[in-house]
Amino acid sequence: MTPARTRIAALTGVAALLAGSASALSGIALSDPASAQPDPGTLSLQEDAAPDIPVEAVVAHLDELQSIADANGGNRSTGQRGYEASVDYVQAQLDAAGFVTEVQSFSTRAGTSYNLIADWPGGDTTSTVMMGGHLDSVDEGPGINDNGTGSAAILTTALAFAEANPAPANHVRFGFWGAEELGLLGSTHYVDSLSATQVDDLAAYFNFDMLGSPNPGYFVYDDDANGTALRDSLTALYDEAGIESDHIDVDGRSDHAAFMQRDIPTAGTFSGAEGQMTSAQAAKWGGQAGSAFDPCYHAACDDIDNVDTAALDLNTDLIADTLWAWADHDFDGGPTSVH
């Protein structure tokens, strides 16, 4: 999550939906499209096939990211060896699992940075489902909650997906972004590198940035008018897990912003950064009212001990459920009423 002061401008102006994706996204298999409250039991059949991913597998990747930081001056930030080692580590895992990976380099004021893109072969590329999160840390620390957690949760889910060896209806792609902490530079570079057709082919983008905050909140992004169907599916999954999530306007503070600005439907989850938990949130989530969700946000203490593994576990299973459901989602489904 990037500081509020460096966020790029929130979506303004062009709100025109691509007609195809608008009607298709509203076709997600909720029990009653006209209802404001989706029935969490009927999100999709495919979701039920998603594995329950052990959090220990996610933590094992976090341990690796911590070790990388420890060996490289205490961080994994843009322009530093710790970031390159992080990219190498994730790429090796994905390559071994059968993904087709590509490293995209770009220049920043802190040096060269890299995006790692991983495609699962097959599926309809004109309805590509993408998930991503940033892999870089700030200079001040190892960046384990921000955003080792999102990176490791996506990586673990991707490896489980490969293990299942699926043939999804839609093409599936993962993005691990560089230089988010410098102002969303990697994801912006990636989206800018796409042709208009390639933008059209992206049917959905899910972003995961900070998933194991030590005083965890359970937030679903609510800053993209095109992303309502994605938002509601994430909300329904929290409901299924017995979590009463809050919608949050993250105000374009993470890597979904560049996608959102090109009218690609986006949503994501977030366990909170420097903001303080309210008493109402503490009552339903069991946390500490008046304390920051992550007191170590952008600090040296954002290390391997700065993770609530229960929140990370829940969010990882949510990512898996989301991937399994949307990888087979029928984006060409019949017209339904949006409102």
Ligand SMILES: [Zn+2]
């Ligand atoms: Zn951050």
